[in-house]
Amino acid sequence: MSLATDLWWAVARSEEVTSKKPLSVDIGDQPVVLWRDNQGIARALEDRCPHRRAPLSLGCVRDNGLIQCGYHGWSYDGETGRLKEIPNMKDQQKFPPIYKANAFGVSEQAGFVRVCLNPKAEAPLSADPKYTYVGTVNVSCSHQEYLNALYDDPALVIAIRGVRFSPYLMAELHEEGGMLVMERNCQWNPLHWPSHFVAEFPLTLLTRTHPSTGETQLTLRDDQFNDLLHAVLSPVPSARGVTAVRWRAEMGVRHPGVRGAILRGINPLSVLATIDGSKLRTTKPTVSLHGEDLRATMLDAPHSAQDQTQAA
Amino acid sequence: MLEVADRPVSPDDNAPASTGGSPIAMNVVNRWVPHNIVMLDSWFPVAHDYSVSGKPVRRAIYSHPIFLWRDNGVAVASEFHPNERIARDKSAHTDARGRYPVMEHYGVVWVWLGNPLAADPRHLPSLPFLPPQGGLPRHMTATVRFESSAPISLENLIDLTHADFLHADVVGDERSDSETVETYYDSETVTMVRTCVNKSVAPVMKFFSGIKQPTQNVRQVIRIYLRSHCAIAYGRFSPGDDVPLFHPCTPETRDRTRMEMVMNTSNAGRMFRHVMPKAGYKVSRQDSYMTSPQSPRYMRHTDRKDLHSKFDQAGQRYRMAMMELAERQAKGDFAYRDNVSDDCSEIIGLRKELFQF
Numbered sequence: 057m058s059l060a061t062d063l064w065w066a067v068a069r070s071e072e073v074t075s076k077k078p079l080s081v082d083i084g085d086q087p088v089v090l091w092r093d094n095q096g097i098a099r100a101l102e103d104r105c106p107h108r109r110a111p112l113s114l115g116c117v118r119d120n121g122l123i124q125c126g127y128h129g130w131s132y133d134g135e136t137g138r139l140k141e142i143p144n145m146k147d148q149q150k151f152p153p154i155y156k157a158n159a160f161g162v163s164e165q166a167g168f169v170r171v172c173l174n175p176k177a178e179a180p181l182s183a184d185p186k187y188t189y190v191g192t193v194n195v196s197c198s199h200q201e202y203l204n205a206l207y208d209d210p211a212l213v214i215a216i217r218g219v220r221f222s223p224y225l226m227a228e229l230h231e232e233g234g235m236l237v238m239e240r241n242c243q244w245n246p247l248h249w250p251s252h253f254v255a256e257f258p259l260t261l262l263t264r265t266h267p268s269t270g271e272t273q274l275t276l277r278d279d280q281f282n283d284l285l286h287a288v289l290s291p292v293p294s295a296r297g298v299t300a301v302r303w304r305a306e307m308g309v310r311h312p313g314v315r316g317a318i319l320r321g322i323n324p325l326s327v328l329a330t331i332d333g334s335k336l337r338t339t340k341p342t343v344s345l346h347g348e349d350l351r352a353t354m355l356d357a358p359h360s361a362q363d364q365t366q367a368a
Numbered sequence: 369m370l371e372v373a374d375r376p377v378s379p380d381d382n383a384p385a386s387t388g389g390s391p392i393a394m395n396v397v398n399r400w401v402p403h404n405i406v407m408l409d410s411w412f413p414v415a416h417d418y419s420v421s422g423k424p425v426r427r428a429i430y431s432h433p434i435f436l437w438r439d440n441g442v443a444v445a446s447e448f449h450p451n452e453r454i455a456r457d458k459s460a461h462t463d464a465r466g467r468y469p470v471m472e473h474y475g476v477v478w479v480w481l482g483n484p485l486a487a488d489p490r491h492l493p494s495l496p497f498l499p500p501q502g503g504l505p506r507h508m509t510a511t512v513r514f515e516s517s518a519p520i521s522l523e524n525l526i527d528l529t530h531a532d533f534l535h536a537d538v539v540g541d542e543r544s545d546s547e548t549v550e551t552y553y554d555s556e557t558v559t560m561v562r563t564c565v566n567k568s569v570a571p572v573m574k575f576f577s578g579i580k581q582p583t584q585n586v587r588q589v590i591r592i593y594l595r596s597h598c599a600i601a602y603g604r605f606s607p608g609d610d611v612p613l614f615h616p617c618t619p620e621t622r623d624r625t626r627m628e629m630v631m632n633t634s635n636a637g638r639m640f641r642h643v644m645p646k647a648g649y650k651v652s653r654q655d656s657y658m659t660s661p662q663s664p665r666y667m668r669h670t671d672r673k674d675l676h677s678k679f680d681q682a683g684q685r686y687r688m689a690m691m692e693l694a695e696r697q698a699k700g701d702f703a704y705r706d707n708v709s710d711d712c713s714e715i716i717g718l719r720k721e722l723f724q725f
């Protein structure tokens with residue numbers, strides 16, 4: 057797939073990027089290698105050594121912060137991508153500027169490492185909330201289909217312990233501050249009445265999605281407008297139509313009673329690693345159909361849509 | 369300190385012959401697409417002679433089916449299985465009965481792919497360290513497969529500097545007092561000779577050959593026969609052993625490579641003689657850790673040029689020579705301008721006295 061080059065993709069959680077071992081991720085069909093240099097700064101280069109095209113992610117991170125290719129040991133600087141050293145060539149360690157790997161823009165905030173294919177792009181600002189629960193899954197489903205599933209039936213892609221998503225919406229997908237926003241009614245599990253016969257819903261799930269990257273803020277609220285759970289879900293298009301999803305979640309206010317207690321146990325949010333294909337293909341595009349149109353209109357009007365500021 | 373040189377085998381006589389009259393520019397070499405190179409009119413090693421018996425075994429060269437069996441002890445190479453209900457057309461590479469030219473030599477079965485009328489034992493690569501009639505013990509042979517195109521595997525072989533990184537546990541730290549690399553080439557071969565003075569002794573040698581000294585002098589030769597995708601890897605270690613290796617990279621498909629390896633360790637110590645050929649399994653796994661992900665990245669043309677250093681000279685020469693030969697073949701010129709069956713003992717520096725057959 058072709059992707060706009062000035063988008064910032066949350067391709068890793070901060071703790072996944074280390075100086076121990078390079079990490080291989082993708083942005084669409086572009087392989088990217090990530091690591092942390094000796095100053096603790098996250099770096100991103102194309103995961104392809106310009107010498108003989110070996111993946112740099114098979115190499116190692118040196119004490120001086122350079123990434124070293126595992127094939128012939130060429131070492132690259134993470135900030136510029138420039139070649140810094142060829143082993144056994146102590147006499148010549150100045151290389152012409154074309155001796156470089158493609159470097160990408162990196163920005164690290166709120167527990168995510170974001171990469172932009174355009175190294176000159178300006179990094180987004182975001183709040184820095186605390187997140188207790190984290191995870192990474194790779195789902196074999198395209199980026200758009202993944203988001204469509206989240207819109208049409210969140211149960212296809214996530215689960216919240218003790219909570220059941222109803223098919224009934226409180227607010228259809230609409231634009232708000234450059235984001236795609238919707239709100240869905242939820243119930244506590246187990247049910248007393250099927251959702252069709254319920255007069256009042258005790259919970260809602262609010263989602264706010266960036267129209268290009270699909271990065272989504274999830275908020276679970278009770279009927280007293282307490283935020284019970286907050287999460288960020290970051291789906292990134294990856295190789296072979298896979299969507300890599302990184303997420304972080306944090307508990308909010310405690311809901312009284314047993315239900316609140318169940319929700320507050322160990323990590324209440326699961327982001328599913330597989331999608332049930334038979335359920336997926338028969339799920340009606342109730343939200344996503346309209347969502348795709350809306351998204352297209354928003355992306356045509358760049359002033360509102362390109363703001364990636366996280367209003368957490 | 370490393371010294372490098374790159375020169376034609378015979379600089380004076382018929383110089384244009386070695387370049388095919390159309391030198392391939394460096395730019396093109398650095399963007400080569402080995403996946404597209406198909407060599408014809410060549411002998412390809414497809415099997416150890418002992419693997420061919422009465423029951424047909426299947427091989428391929430560039431995906432062309434080959435069935436091998438013996439008829440009264442004589443090797444047959446057919447494009448059809450004897451039990452096959454034939455529903456496809458015969459190719460242009462075989463005779464009226466669907467048989468490829470085939471010969472046995474050096475303990476290996478060779479199949480000619482190309483114009484069958486051009487098949488000639490004169491085009492069989494010279495491997496002077498193997499007994500012409502075969503007969504080396506089986507423990508000196510192995511079969512290894514690579515999930516990469518044959519030229520990628522051969523480029524890996526002729527490339528020196530990856531050993532420190534991929535094979536450090538086998539070859540050691542590659543430190544030496546002085547190092548010289550020379551490349552010789554003609555229209556059919558590329559030969560690299562590397563000489564190291566006082567190189568740290570490789571761990572395998574310490575262990576299996578019982579070398580007590582901390583350093584040894586090393587002369588390593590890689591000689592590639594371009595068309596057959598066969599290589600000789602010959603190491604002379606002093607103190608130490610003489611270990612010539614036949615390292616073919618037969619393109620069973622354009623991106624899967626079969627290696628019917630023969631390592632003549634007859635002159636080495638008993639331990640080394642048995643263990644060393646098996647090291648091939650380990651070393652080849654280490655190589656494919658890089659060549660497997662590399663190979664698909666060389667399947668399509670790209671405008672981005674590979675970068676290189678002076679250590680890559682032999683590899684660059686290999687690419688250039690392959691591309692020149694491929695270009696000639698594309699124009700319909702399949703003639704051999706240099707004779708590959710000429711005894712290459714001298715160019716590889718073979719200690720003849722150790723290999724008398």
Ligand code: FES
Nearest residue numbers: 105107108125128
């Ligand atoms: S391929 Fe990376 S150093 Fe050679």
Ligand SMILES: [Fe+2]
Nearest residue numbers: 524525534655
């Ligand atoms: Fe190797």
